Amino acid sequence: MLEIKNLEVVYQGVIQALADISLSVPEGKIVTLLGANGAGKTTTLKAISNFLPLEHGRVTQGSITIGGKNMIKAPPHEIVRRGVFHVREGRHVFSALTVEENLVAATFAHRGKRSRKDAYEEVYSYFPILSQRRNQHAGYLSGGEQQMLAIGRALVADPDLILLDEPSLGLAPLIVADIFEIIARINREKKVSMLLVEQNAVIALKYASYGYVLENGRTVLEGTTEDLSANEDIQKYYLGVDTEAA
Amino acid sequence: MSPLQLFIEYSIVGIAAGGIYALIALGIIVIFKASHTFNFAMGEMMMLSAYFFYAASVTFALGPALGLIVAMIGSIIVALIIERVAIRPMLGRPFIAVVMVTFGIGSILRGIVGMVWGPNEVQIPSILSRSPIFLGDIFVPGKTARGFAIAVILVVALIAYLRFSRAGVALRAAAESATTAYSMGINVRNVVAFAWVIAAITGCISGVLMANINTLTPHLGLVALNVLSVVILGGLSSISGVLVAGLIIGWLEAITGLYLPTEFREITPYVLVLIVLLVRPTGLFGAKEVERI
Numbered sequence A: 001m002l003e004i005k006n007l008e009v010v011y012q013g014v015i016q017a018l019a020d021i022s023l024s025v026p027e028g029k030i031v032t033l034l035g036a037n038g039a040g041k042t043t044t045l046k047a048i049s050n051f052l053p054l055e056h057g058r059v060t061q062g063s064i065t066i067g068g069k070n071m072i073k074a075p076p077h078e079i080v081r082r083g084v085f086h087v088r089e090g091r092h093v094f095s096a097l098t099v100e101e102n103l104v105a106a107t108f109a110h111r112g113k114r115s116r117k118d119a120y121e122e123v124y125s126y127f128p129i130l131s132q133r134r135n136q137h138a139g140y141l142s143g144g145e146q147q148m149l150a151i152g153r154a155l156v157a158d159p160d161l162i163l164l165d166e167p168s169l170g171l172a173p174l175i176v177a178d179i180f181e182i183i184a185r186i187n188r189e190k191k192v193s194m195l196l197v198e199q200n201a202v203i204a205l206k207y208a209s210y211g212y213v214l215e216n217g218r219t220v221l222e223g224t225t226e227d228l229s230a231n232e233d234i235q236k237y238y239l240g241v242d243t244e245a246a
Numbered sequence B: 001m002s003p004l005q006l007f008i009e010y011s012i013v014g015i016a017a018g019g020i021y022a023l024i025a026l027g028i029i030v031i032f033k034a035s036h037t038f039n040f041a042m043g044e045m046m047m048l049s050a051y052f053f054y055a056a057s058v059t060f061a062l063g064p065a066l067g068l069i070v071a072m073i074g075s076i077i078v079a080l081i082i083e084r085v086a087i088r089p090m091l092g093r094p095f096i097a098v099v100m101v102t103f104g105i106g107s108i109l110r111g112i113v114g115m116v117w118g119p120n121e122v123q124i125p126s127i128l129s130r131s132p133i134f135l136g137d138i139f140v141p142g143k144t145a146r147g148f149a150i151a152v153i154l155v156v157a158l159i160a161y162l163r164f165s166r167a168g169v170a171l172r173a174a175a176e177s178a179t180t181a182y183s184m185g186i187n188v189r190n191v192v193a194f195a196w197v198i199a200a201i202t203g204c205i206s207g208v209l210m211a212n213i214n215t216l217t218p219h220l221g222l223v224a225l226n227v228l229s230v231v232i233l234g235g236l237s238s239i240s241g242v243l244v245a246g247l248i249i250g251w252l253e254a255i256t257g258l259y260l261p262t263e264f265r266e267i268t269p270y271v272l273v274l275i276v277l278l279v280r281p282t283g284l285f286g287a288k289e290v291e292r293i
């Protein structure tokens, strides 16, 4: 589905954010990207969806292929239309638009044959709370509801791959558990591949099947999530397990 | 005529002018929403449209109906060229730089019209019937009344279109965040071009109406300066606020003209704007930032 090889990214011509990232997301799988603040997780996603030029960033080395096609040159709205939807860090719902208008906005990326109405209804069936709020301004939604709406917009577009940047950010544990259950259902039922960036390594390793660890813009460790969960460094630095005492 | 009748007649004429102000303001606001650019060339776009109408209907003898269609097409093409050649390359530049560019475009358009059609008044075919309308005892000049009706119908139709259509959603989405709009698959550049097309349409109709009610000279576009107060009063970001703001400013100007020396007509709208801004910095209808804390 997605294949990244030796990716290097530079912001403003001088700030190297990624040095050497290689990873792949197989069809229908959830792959997670772990790493400390500033490791380059968000930058990796921006390189895929090609938001870098909007922030004076540039891919200087390496390749990104989606479904076998090199995507580095395509403008961001084209990439969405080709089936890669980026749910950005911090949700970014259109606060002055209603919930339903937010979904309407995502129809510009809509590719499937089903009608727009069906697409909205599908979102409401995954997130019934949004159905009750459909005519409210999205700015008045709770953080959890905004995250649901951000994922809902991705559903409207019916993508092959969803890039999810920290869906748990700032949300209460119960809500996070709910949202991840739905993410897993979407992955299963709609066969959407996902590249999941998370600070919450416990939950990321639970739902993903494969994972990569980023450090200073490099992929330094990879493996199945079972292997990663058993890894001592991961336990120590990401899962907060005190291995010394054990 | 009794003072009350006089007041009512001036009010009606003022409100009628305000309908056209609202139409012009709508063109300015739509562009502002799409690209955060203030289009100071709006008045000249109107003026140029009116000359297109003159050229098509009189010079090429196509008559008013076909002339209007030709003028509309010409206006849209000019707007798209301006957007493509002068505005798009300025994307991401400081607000003031882009505003200066629109100023420059305004001067260029005025210069071109002056060269082609000369500085004096030209006579355009009337598209509005002159026969007055009486509301009871109150006399309403025919052109003013019909011009008002056309302007208001168009404003309301456009407001509804931007409220309920997908294109309207794309415009409002791009207004809130271009980056997020891109991430929805919205081609923001097309949204900006779409906004210029809307501005060309409102500019064309308001230009032809203005030229019908007053006269057509290369200075027709100066009326857009009065519209500045409408835009600020309504709140730069509020599409639906323009109508009320336009009517208020039009009325205020007329009433000022009735009771005060004419010079004050230019001043009172801005005094009102100042007072409103002191109380409500976002204008009468400008968006309070919808945000949860």
Ligand SMILES: Nc1ncnc2c1ncn2[C@@H]1O[C@H](COP(=O)(O)OP(=O)(O)OP(=O)(O)O)[C@@H](O)[C@H]1O
Binding pocket: A011, A012, A015, A016, A017, A035, A036, A037, A038, A039, A040, A041, A042, A043, A044, A055, A089, A199
């Ligand atoms: N627009 C930008 N301009 C310049 N440097 C940037 C920009 N965005 C990110 N960086 C830098 O690139 C590096 C990687 O940032 P990135 O946002 O990808 O990290 P992250 O892993 O997502 O971190 P977090 O967990 O805090 O979200 C950081 O050093 C950051 O300062």
Ligand SMILES: [Mg+2]
Binding pocket: A041, A042, A043, A089, A165
């Ligand atoms: Mg990040």
